[in-house]
Every structure is written in C-alpha cells, then in structure tokens.
Amino acid sequence: MTSILTNVAAMAALSTLRGIASGMEETQARVSSGLRVGQAADNAAYWSIATTMRSDNMALSAVQDALGLGAAKVDTAYAGMESAIEVVKEIKAKLVAATEDGVDKSKIQEEIDQLKDQLTSIAAAASFSGENWLQSDLSVSTTKSVVASFVRDDKGHVSVKKVDYALTGGNVLFDTSGNNLGILDKQYNVSQKSVTVSVNTDGVSSEHTVAAYSVDELIAQNATFTTNTVGGKTTQLADVAGTFYVKIDDNNWVEAVDVTGTGQEAVHDEGGTYYGIDTAAAPATNIAAPFSVATINIIGISNANLDALISGVDAALTDMTSAAADLGSIGMRIDMQEEFVKKLSESIDSGIGRLVDADMNEESTRLKALQTQQQLGIQALSIANSASENILTLFR
Template sequence: MTSILTNVAAMSALQTLRSISSGMEETQARVSSGLRVGGAADNAAYWSIATTMRSDNMALSAVQDALGLGAAKVDTAYAGMESAIEVVKEIKKKLVAATEDGVDKAKVQEEIAQLQDQLKSIADAASFSGENWLKADAGAAEVKDVVGSFVRDDNGNVSVKKIGYTLDDKTVLFDSTNNTPLTTYGSGILDAQAQYNGTDGVNVDITINGVASSPAVKGYSTNELLTLGLTFTTNTTTNQTVADNAGTVEYLRLDGQDKWVKLTATAPTTGQAVAYNDGSTDYFVDTADLPTNVVNADAGFSAYNLDITKLDDVATAMGGSFTEADALDFMIQYIDDQLETMTSAAADLGSIAMRIGLQEDFVKKLTESIDKGVGRLVDADMNEESTRLKALQTQQQLGIQSLSIANSASESILTLFR
C-alpha cells in the first residue's frame, strides 16, 4: 500500500538517521573531551570512583607542597645543628689543649669565646619561614608537626598523618626565654647551667695484712690546705710531700696528682701498712675520712659561657674538695655530654629529613598511580573512538541518502495523474 499521508520508508529512514546522529554526538563528545565517562549518566559507578580519586589526588598535591615546606624547615634546623656540632667539637678540643702544663689559658679562652659567639650566630640564623627550631622555649616541650601523608582507610575515612619533632631541652640549643645567656641560664643544650654530680673522693692503694686494696677517701686540693695554714715539706729520703701543722703530719700528696689524703698516727685497721714515717712516727691513711658525695651542684657555667680562666670558681661551686684540674676535667666531660645530646638531636632531624624525602617520592608515585587508575576507568580509547566516528559519519551519509530515496518515492505517484 502506498500512501501520501504516511511514508513508512521515510519514517524508518528518519528514525535510523536520528539514532546515528545521537551516536555521533556521543562519540564526538568523547573525542573532544578525551573521556569515555564524562558524567554520572555515562557510568555512575566509574564516575563516582574517578571523582573521589581525583579529589584525593588534589589532597595529595597539597600534601606534596606541605612536605616541601616541612623539608625546608627540617633541613634548616639540621644544617644549623650540624654546624653547631662542629663548633662544639672545636671547643672540646681547646679544653683538652688547656689541660697541658704551661698553656696560656687566657689565650685559649679568647679562642673559645669566639667559638661561643659563633654558636649564638648559628642558632639565630637557623630560621625558615619565621620558625627557628634551634632557638625556642626549651621548657615548653612544643611539638612541631610536619605533614607526612594523606590516608583513606578501608572504611572511606580520611586523615592527614604528621611527623612530630619535640622542641625541648634535648633538641633546642638556646632557650628563647633566656634573653641574656652570658649572665643567666636557660634550658637549652648550650645555655643550661652545668650540674655536678659526683664525689671528691680518691682511691688510694694500701695493704692490710699483706692484702692489697683501694679504698675511697676524701681528696683535698692544695688551695684547700693553704687556707688551713699548713706547711708543705718533702721528705728527701722517701721523696714524699706532706703538709703538717705544728709538726704534726696530717696530709700526704698522692703521686702525680694535685690531691692530698689525710693521715693518722693510729692505724685505722689492724695490720694496715704504714703510709709515711717522719723519722720518729708512723702514719697511716685515714680510711675513716670518707669523701663528700655531691648531688646537683650548680657548677656556675654553661657550654655558652664557660671560662677556663675561672676554674677556681668552678672548683668551689662543685661543692667538694676539688682542684682546678678537677674543674677542667668536669668541663670537658660536660661539653662531651652536651655534644652527645646535640648529636642525638641531629640524628633525629636527619631521620625526619630522610623520611620526608621518602614520603615525597612515594606521594609522586602514588599520584601517578592514581592518575593511571582513573584514566583506565574513564578515559576514552581515541583509536577506537576515531574509528567509530568515521563509521558513524559514513552511516549518517547513507542514512541521508536513504531518507532522500524514501521521500522521492512519493513523487512517483504524481505520474499517475498525468
């Protein structure tokens, strides 16, 4: 049946052409955007995943920037700590050199003072973006956080992980609350006042009934004996130096030391060997003269303001019978202890710097992996889409031709009316 009102062939051709045009629009959208899933309507599941992962990637980009800022802060603190360690090593070297007899301690102190000023300069300069981790409130124990990573767990909960570094008396060189470190003390590694804990005892070798022992007795300094008005003599026979008062021998100097021990004319223990004889009387080491135990004595110096020209003051401040040599030995030990603390702090900074570096590399790789994963879900295969577009263009041309043929079929009816 042929009808001029209803052209079934044209209607079929037009429907086909519309379908082809719709396919072309979809393919052209993929070609122009490069996306196979450009919206939720294309594939709701893949679009949802891709949107979430793109959001996470943006967060990771922010983490990467924060890691760069944190790395700069840590590197600045590490560089300052490393430089300060080298300076403290030099101070320790000068102190050891000062133990040699005949050394001009005033000249050595001039060099130490320059090194101490350098320490202050290093701490003041180790600042990045307004933060100084080497000069801070050491008593506050403030934790400085560096962004480490962005994490999404299995339940979809997100969190930002941080790396903490505590600023306290084990990591801060100078206490920022101490405005005059030359005359006062703070809580930092370099401006904290040294605390002496020890004893003024010395071990002496004695024999009791032929059995050797080394008991600890109190050791006296020469200056301490001078204040007692004692007379110092040397026995030409035994080559022993003694200090006595009104002819009564009281103290004996130990070989090779500026230390004296108290003597007694009565043997403290039966069978104890004689320590000294003045030609008429035997004297024994007074083992009952016990040493003084010193606990938390303020030694009167810090690493920043120690002065080896004032060793007598330090010896007195230590709280027992100490010599200047004792004070210098304690200074060396104290500086070595602070150096060990600084080394530990530098190790912590170095490990954080290493961790940040590893995290930066991981974030870069993770970002790339997420981009690849999202691409696999939503990116269009351009080879496939271009081939499809070419085919649809051909189909469209054929559809137009078919519609033209279907429309021309109605015109043939006119010949029946001629």
C-alpha cells in the same frame, strides 16, 4: 502500497539518521573530552568513584606541598645542628689545648668567645617560615609537627597524619625562657660513670660500685689492649701508662689491681700475674661543669675545673649528636613519604583513567563508522523522498 500522505520509507530513514546523529554526538563528545564517563548520566557509579578519587588526589597534592615545607624546616634545623656540632668540636679542642702547661689561656679564651658568638648566630639563623627548632622557650611544652599523609580508611573516614618532634632540653640549643635548660646554656653533671659489680673474696661475694670507662675513653688515653684466655674464659685488659683496666661487659671497663696471692677472684691472668676488680676505685663525687658551653671562661680556673669543663662540653656534644640523628631520621622519613605520596598520586590518576577515560582508538573507529552510516542514511532518505515524486509521472 505507495502513498502521497505517508512516506514510510522516509520516516524509517529519518529515524535511522536520528539514531546515527545521537551516536555521533556521544562519540564526538568522548573524542573531544577524552572521557568515556564525563558526567553522572554516563555511568553514575564510575563517575562517583572518579569524583571522590580526584578530590583525594587534590588533597594528596596539598600533602606533597606540606611535606616539602616540612622537609625544609627539618633540613634547616639539621643544617644548623650540624654546623653547631662542628663549632662545639672546635671549642672542645681549644679546651684540651688549654690544659697544656705554659699556654696563654687568655688567647684561647678570645678564640672561644668568637666560637660562642658563632653558636648564637647559628641558632638564631636556623629559622624557616618563622619556625626555629634550635632555640625555644623550654618552660612550656612545645611540639612541632610535619604533615605526613592524607588517609581515607575502609569506612570512608579521612584524616591527616603528622610526624611530631617535641622540643626538649635534649635537642634545643638555647632556652629562650632564661631557665638555661638548653644544650648549650645548661651546666652538665660530669660525675664519673659507675657500675656495680659482684666481687668474690675468699669465697664471699659482695657488691661494689666502682668507676667505669668506655673503650673509647681508654683509646683516647692511648691504652694498650691485650687478650688472654684463662680456664676457657677470654678476658681483655687495657694498660694506660701502668694503670690497668679490665673489661667486665660489652660497655664497661673498670680499674684492675694485681691480686696475686690474695683471695680475690682473678679476672685476668697475664703470665702468672692475676688481676681483679679494684674495689677502691670508687666513682668521683657528683660535680657540675663550672660553665655551660655558652658561658665558658677558662681564665683563672683550676685544672680540675678545666677537666670537668671538657667533660661538660663532651656531654653537650653527645646530646647534639643524638639530636642531629633524630632530625636526620625525620628527614629520611619525610623523603620516603614524599616519594610514596608521589607514587600514590600517580596510581590514583591511573586508576581514575581506567574507569572513565575513553579508548581513543575505539572511539575514532566508531566515529568513522557513524560518519559512513550517516552518509548512507542521507542517501536512503533521498531515495525514499524521490519515490513520491515518481508518482507524478503517472498523471502526465
């Protein structure tokens, strides 16, 4: 039936055009924004996840900045410690030179004074963003922290993880409290290292505490090392200008004596000569180095005090080396964490994209199809509207 009051065909064509227009609007929005889920109405679950993850990614970006700042602080402290180690090495060399007979100690002291001033300058300059890890008030407990990561656990709780570095007398060069607890301003105890061993004499065992040495200390004295096997047991002997030392474990060597013909247990047999523990070689009494590294003055001191001072400087070097190693390990951890945070941020971006990004190939194809459908719908509406006009010809 054809009616001039109700054009059903036109209404159907118009409804189809409205649907096509709605589809085109949605597709054009995806094409222009690049998002398949741009608002909660598109997909509430995906939109919520993506929004939360974008927030976490912003936090990770802040963590990256904090890691960069922390790395700069650690690198500054490490550079300062490394430079200070080289200066203290020079001071140690000057002190060794001062042990030679006839040397002008006043000239050496002048050089040492310049090196001490350099240590002060290094410690004061090793500051970044107002923080100095090489000099601190050691009368109070101080811990430096570096942001390491931002964590969201499986229950949705968030937290910021940090790497702590406690400032102590073992890693701070100067104690600004005046208590002289820093590596360079404290006087080290340089008593000789000792070890307790059990010695069997005529079948009776007794314990003796004797002086102990490391292989490095013997090498420094130009020791000659020999190895021999007696009764299936291999032992090592070191000869330092006619004084013999025998190895008793992986870390310690002790002074040895010829015990041929005695009842003492032999620990080394060198062609019929037997060596045992020299129980008379007791450790030296506890003494302190006469000066700290920061206050060294070799004018007028005895050879014994000079030897103690060299040992004190060597102990300071040991502490500084350990502190530099700690700083280096923290720096390495920060570098690894920076790389991890970067990869984690990229993974989150990729995950968000999988949830909400539009497939541009698909959307462009859909848009082209909708445009074609729109043109056909317009033609259909035109045909439907022209049907009513054809009725007028019946009245002519």
